[in-house]
Amino acid sequence: MAAPQDSVDFARANQSHADIRDAVRDLCTRFPDSYWRESDRQREYPEAFVKALTDAGWLAALIPEQYGGSGLGITEASIILEEIQRAGGNGGACHAQMYTMGTVLRHGSAAQKAHYLPRIASGELRLQAFGVTEPGSGTDTTSLKTTAVRKGDRYVVNGQKVFTSRVQHSDLMLLLARTTPRDQVQKKSQGLSVFLVELGDAYDKGFSVTPIDTLMNHETNQVFFDEFEIPAASLIGEEGKGFRYILDGMNAERILIAAECIGDGYWFTERATRYAGERVIFDRPIGQNQGVQFPIARAYCNVRAADLMRYEAARLFDAGEACGEEANMAKMLAADASWEAANACVQTHGGYGFAREFDIERKFRETRLYQVAPVSTNLILSYIGEHVLGLPRSY
Numbered sequence: 001m002a003a004p005q006d007s008v009d010f011a012r013a014n015q016s017h018a019d020i021r022d023a024v025r026d027l028c029t030r031f032p033d034s035y036w037r038e039s040d041r042q043r044e045y046p047e048a049f050v051k052a053l054t055d056a057g058w059l060a061a062l063i064p065e066q067y068g069g070s071g072l073g074i075t076e077a078s079i080i081l082e083e084i085q086r087a088g089g090n091g092g093a094c095h096a097q098m099y100t101m102g103t104v105l106r107h108g109s110a111a112q113k114a115h116y117l118p119r120i121a122s123g124e125l126r127l128q129a130f131g132v133t134e135p136g137s138g139t140d141t142t143s144l145k146t147t148a149v150r151k152g153d154r155y156v157v158n159g160q161k162v163f164t165s166r167v168q169h170s171d172l173m174l175l176l177a178r179t180t181p182r183d184q185v186q187k188k189s190q191g192l193s194v195f196l197v198e199l200g201d202a203y204d205k206g207f208s209v210t211p212i213d214t215l216m217n218h219e220t221n222q223v224f225f226d227e228f229e230i231p232a233a234s235l236i237g238e239e240g241k242g243f244r245y246i247l248d249g250m251n252a253e254r255i256l257i258a259a260e261c262i263g264d265g266y267w268f269t270e271r272a273t274r275y276a277g278e279r280v281i282f283d284r285p286i287g288q289n290q291g292v293q294f295p296i297a298r299a300y301c302n303v304r305a306a307d308l309m310r311y312e313a314a315r316l317f318d319a320g321e322a323c324g325e326e327a328n329m330a331k332m333l334a335a336d337a338s339w340e341a342a343n344a345c346v347q348t349h350g351g352y353g354f355a356r357e358f359d360i361e362r363k364f365r366e367t368r369l370y371q372v373a374p375v376s377t378n379l380i381l382s383y384i385g386e387h388v389l390g391l392p393r394s395y
Contacts, residue, residue, distance in 0.1 A: 020079050027056055028087035033359045036089055040217040040362050045169050050094045051123070053084075059094060060121035062101045067113065068121035073318035074252055078259035078310060085263025086270075088359060090366055092218055095260065096128045096166060099253040100174050103194060107237035107245045112196065116172070128166035129173035129199070131223060132246065135162045139379055141176070142188040142243060146225065148177035148195065150239075153232045155179075155195065157206075157225040163373075165220040167209055173197045176246055179239050194242035195234040205229060216365040251313070251323050253374055254331035258310045261334035264367040265303035268341035271360065272296045272348040292348055299341035306333035325388050332380040335370040342367050 031049045039046045053059055061077045063069025070076075077098050084091040097120070104113065104127075119125040137143040146159025157177055167173060173196075180191030199207070206228035209221045237245055273296055276287030286292045309330040316323035342364045346353035353360045371377055385391040 017076070017079055020076055021083055023056070024058065024080055024083040025087060027052060027058075028084060028089055031087075031089060033088050037356060037359060037362065041356070043217050045166075045219050046090070046093050047169075049089065050169075053094060054123040054126075057121075059097050059123075062098055062105070063117050063121045064105070067117035069117070073314070074255055075311070075314040075318055078256055078314050081256055082259040082263035082266075085260045086266045087263075088267060088363070090217075091260050091263075092366070092369075093166070094128060095256055096130055097126065099249055099256050100127055100130055102249045102252050103174055103236060103245050104196065106248060107194070108196070112233075112236070116196070120172075125171040126169065127172040127174070127196075128170035129164055131161040131164050131167075131173050131175040131197075133163050134160060135222075139375065141246070142182075142192070144176065144178060144192070146175075146177045148175075148179050148193060148230075150179070150232065154229045155232060155234070157195075157228040157230060159225050161223040163212065163220050164209075164223045165218060167199070167221050167223060168211075168219060171199055173199055174236075176242055179242075185240075189243045191240050192242040192246075193239045194236040194245050195230060196236055197230055197234055202228070216362075216369065218366075218369070250375075251317060251327040254327040255310060255313050255317060255323075257370055257374060258306065258313070258327075258330040258334035261331075261338040261367065261370050262303060262307050262310055264363060265299065265306070265334070265338040265341040267363060268338065268345040268360075268367075269296055269300045269303060271358075272299075272341075272345040275352075276348050286348070295344040296348060299337065299344045302333075302337040302340055306330065306337040309333055325384070328375075328380045328383050331370075331375065332377055335367075335377065338367045339371060 030052065035049070036046070057070060058080050060069035061072040061080060062074070063071070065071040081091040081095055081098070104116065116125065120127050132141060134144045134146065136145060146157065146161065148155040148157045157175070159177065175195045175197050176192055177195065178191055179193040182188055182191065185191040206226040208224045208226070212220050212222060214220060236242070273287070276292050276296065277285055279286045309326060313323050313326035313330040316326055345360055346364060349358060349360055352358050356362070382394050386393050
């Protein structure tokens with residue numbers, strides 16, 4: 001008796017995912033702990049790793065085959081990032097290319113896609129920068145102050161962005177700016193537009209960058225626009241509808257960040273388990289003690305649970321169904337699980353957890369970011385409270 005078609009499709013998908021995992025793991029073996037440790041110590045961008053990932057085609061996963069990409073779904077993209085983290089790396093150096101891609105794919109013109117996507121897929125261009133957050137607005141995106149005023153065949157941009165990551169290692173930047181003053185629109189979400197900005201000679205034309213020194217090795221910056229001119233053809237989609245375009249990509253961003261946290265969570269529990277089995281004190285491995293064993297086991301359970309929510313959110317996203325609830329929960333649960341696992345791992349290693357040579361303190365710093373970014377835990381809880389549970393709006 002033949003297997004049901006759903007079972008056949010599931011088996012094929014699992015095998016495909018196994019192939020992706022194996023290939024990404026194989027690539028990551030070329031970049032061991034010592035590579036990431038030295039990159040962190042020197043505060044260097046992991047250029048060699050990003051190039052290898054690009055050359056292998058993994059950063060073009062979401063680009064359709066007709067433009068030179070793999071045409072994969074968000075599920076496969078999330079697996080790629082998970083495996084990078086699980087191998088001890090840091091996908092934060094390059095993950096934006098995946099979650100910003102949707103804005104161009106869904107809302108870019110045929111000419112824009114034909115011009116940019118093949119060059120991004122080949123690695124000729126990098127789309128790694130995302131200019132949205134501002135010092136005075138934070139996550140209140142509709143209150144941003146950066147303006148783009150149309151003047152003939154150009155837009156003139158003035159304003160400031162903050163925590164604009166990877167901009168010094170990117171050829172292109174997605175920029176959200178106000179094109180219609182807030183007092184001239186009915187809703188504050190109206191009048192915002194998205195632009196795909198070429199950065200090649202931008203530094204000579206009113207575009208400047210000031211790096212921000214952070215807790216972890218994460219290249220992020222303040223960006224300033226002073227009478228900065230960009231071609232009108234840089235506009236993505238329709239003028240004034242940019243906020244909706246950006247929202248479209250946020251579910252993808254949350255799912256992919258969740259996958260990175262899950263990879264971190266597995267890394268921490270695997271390192272803690274190995275050390276607890278090897279470290280002998282009082283003539284017995286410390287993992288025999290329930291005080292050591294139970295926190296690791298609980299952290300592992302929570303990572304596994306978050307992993308299931310990640311897959312559910314990714315399944316809905318790939319099917320074109322609403323997934324805001326699941327994407328937000330996946331990000332929150334995964335960030336909480338990775339942070340719990342990080343603490344359990346440090347505690348298991350004791351003093352060695354703070355020694356650079358064990359890499360735990362580096363990963364500890366890196367995974368802490370996701371309690372805050374790209375959206376804080378409290379904002380996710382507010383979203384669930386209002387939009388899922390129907391409670392009064394809290395802000």
